[in-house]
Amino acid sequence: MDDWLNQCIREVKAGETEAFAQIVDAYKDKVYQVAFRMVGNAQEAQDVSQEAFIRAYTNIERYDVNRKFSTWLFRIATNLSIDRLRKKKPDFSLDAEVNGAEGLDGYAQLAATDALPDEQVVTLEWQASIQKEIDTLPPKYRAAIILKYMEDLSLQEMSEILDLPVATVKTHVHRGREALRKKLKKW
Amino acid sequence: MKHSDSIHRYFDGEMTQIEREQLYRHLEGCSECQEHYDEVKKSIALVQSASHIQAPKNFTENVMSALPQKKKKRTIAWKKWSKNHPVLVAAAVFLLFMSSMTWLNWTGMSGGEMAISGVGNFEVDQENNTVIIPEGEVIEGDLTVRNGDVDVQGEVHGDLTVINGEQYMASAGQVAGNIEEVNQVLSWLWYETKELFSNLSPDQED
Numbered sequence: 001m002d003d004w005l006n007q008c009i010r011e012v013k014a015g016e017t018e019a020f021a022q023i024v025d026a027y028k029d030k031v032y033q034v035a036f037r038m039v040g041n042a043q044e045a046q047d048v049s050q051e052a053f054i055r056a057y058t059n060i061e062r063y064d065v066n067r068k069f070s071t072w073l074f075r076i077a078t079n080l081s082i083d084r085l086r087k088k089k090p091d092f093s094l095d096a097e098v099n100g101a102e103g104l105d106g107y108a109q110l111a112a113t114d115a116l117p118d119e120q121v122v123t124l125e126w127q128a129s130i131q132k133e134i135d136t137l138p139p140k141y142r143a144a145i146i147l148k149y150m151e152d153l154s155l156q157e158m159s160e161i162l163d164l165p166v167a168t169v170k171t172h173v174h175r176g177r178e179a180l181r182k183k184l185k186k187w
Numbered sequence: 188m189k190h191s192d193s194i195h196r197y198f199d200g201e202m203t204q205i206e207r208e209q210l211y212r213h214l215e216g217c218s219e220c221q222e223h224y225d226e227v228k229k230s231i232a233l234v235q236s237a238s239h240i241q242a243p244k245n246f247t248e249n250v251m252s253a254l255p256q257k258k259k260k261r262t263i264a265w266k267k268w269s270k271n272h273p274v275l276v277a278a279a280v281f282l283l284f285m286s287s288m289t290w291l292n293w294t295g296m297s298g299g300e301m302a303i304s305g306v307g308n309f310e311v312d313q314e315n316n317t318v319i320i321p322e323g324e325v326i327e328g329d330l331t332v333r334n335g336d337v338d339v340q341g342e343v344h345g346d347l348t349v350i351n352g353e354q355y356m357a358s359a360g361q362v363a364g365n366i367e368e369v370n371q372v373l374s375w376l377w378y379e380t381k382e383l384f385s386n387l388s389p390d391q392e393d
Contacts, residue, residue, distance in 0.1 A: 017254060024247045032242035046243060053250045123238075130237045149234045174195050177227060184230040 005069055012060050024053050027070065030151070031077045037146040038081035040135040048084055052077040068157070075161045078143050085139045133183045141176030148173050190220045198227055305330035305345075316352070320360070329364065350378070 005026075011019035031052055036045035055076050056063075063072055134142060143162060147153045155173075159166045193210055196202050202210065214221045269276045301316055303309075307326035310319040318332050322340040329345035330337070336352045339360035346364035347354060354368055369378045 017251075020254065021247055021251050024250050028242035028246045028250075029239070032246065033240045036240050037237075042243070046246075049242065050246070050250050050253060054253055054255070057254050127237055130233055134234070134237075145234060149231060150237065170199065173199070177195075177198065177230065180230040180234065181223075181226045184233055185226045187229070187233065 006065065009060065009063065009065065009069070012057065020053075020057055023056075027073055028053075030070065031073060034074060034077050034146060034151065035081055037131070037134060037150055038078065038139070038142060039084055040131060044084060048080045049077060052080055055080070067160070071157055071160050074147070074151070074153075075163070078147070078161055082139045082143065133180065136183065137176055137179055141172050141179060144169060144172035145176040145180065190217070191223065194220065194224055194227060197224075198231065301335035302333040303331070303335070305332075322357070322360075348378070 005023070008019045008022050012023070028049070032045060032049040035048040035052070036042065039045050039048055052073065056073055063069070134145065137145065140162075144158065147158045147161060148155075153161070155166050155169050158169045162169060162172075164172075190213065193202075193206070197207065197210055214224055301311070301313075301318075303311070303318055305326055306328055307330070308321070308324045309326065309330075310321060311317075312319055315336070316334070317336045317338055318330075319338045320326060320330075320341040320343065324341035326341070326343045326345065329348070330343050331348040331350070332352060333350040334352060335349075337347065337349050337354040338357070339347070339354065339362060340357040342361040342363070344363045346367065347362045348367045348369065350369040352368075354366060356362070356366075367378065
């Protein structure tokens with residue numbers, strides 16, 4: 001693994017808090033992206049990804065240097081996301097519309113410019129609609145689809161992140177893919 | 188094998204070249220499977236086309252300011268050590284406590300006014316901070332003087348203790364018991380300790 005990352009982790013373990021900023025900088029986009037795709041809106045994605053980094057920091061002693069750091073970090077982030085989704089489960093379907101709108105905000109936040117060209121607005125809306133479809137998947141299938149198709153991870157890595165056997169992960173990918181196929185075929 | 192299963196195997200990237208060719212051939216003649224295949228392919232493409240999202244501005248700063256304060260390694264080592272040596276820690280705490288108490292008492296005393304305990308006729312010379320036992324006078328019991336000198340011209344039948352001062356003995360003066368001068372913190376501490384024990388043990392009298 002990168003010497004740079006190992007060096008940072010060693011420093012953080014030794015109490016050099018500042019070294020953690022480099023780790024956050026390097027992984028913030030990946031972690032935020034996973035959290036955003038999982039919870040479906042910018043505010044909660046920010047809460048979840050921030051919490052994920054704080055947990056990584058406080059539990060850095062438990063990180064096994066022989067394993068991939070991003071796997072460990074993704075595992076914390078997906079667990080927190082799934083917990084978050086479980087908590088708001090009761091009003092899930094009622095919220096679907098609202099979630100979609102919040103997803104839009106999430107994309108709007110990407111663009112720093114005040115006035116967006118029309119085609120960019122269309123792209124944002126389209127992106128938000130895809131997120132809205134992802135939001136309707138049950139959390140375990142959602143996690144499988146996000147890690148496989150958005151993060152491009154192997155089944156082995158997914159199995160470590162999700163703490164599930166490879167065969168189970170594969171089944172979740174299949175079911176998630178089938179669910180999405182049915183939702184997206186009208187597109 | 189069911190065709191939907193083989194489509195899954197195809198998209199899982201688990202098919203051999205031969206299997207893939209078989210599937211393609213099948214799709215040509217089976218519109219249902221072709222449709223299924225196209226739909227899966229499209230949904231994967233749509234999900235993959237979702238643009239990559241970046242973390243909001245100041246994300247790192249926010250995380251860093253939200254981190255709990257972590258102790259440096261040294262403190263952790265000290266903590267571990269102290270867990271393994273509870274007796275030493277207790278002793279250290281006790282010593283610290285005692286010495287601060289002693290210091291407080293000592294400093295509080297040395298700056299304080301003269302204090303005399305004992306019964307008898309003696310004179311107190313405020314100007315010179317001296318207790319004078321005049322010639323011919325007898326102090327029957329013990330006499331203790333703090334923050335002052337003692338000039339013994341008469342007699343003291345008990346012990347004479349002078350804390351933070353000096354005792355002068357005239358040639359005619361007499362002290363039947365022990366004479367003790369306590370000027371140093373340590374000897375004062377020793378004196379206090381002795382006092383404590385002699386007060387505690389009942390058979391000390393007589």
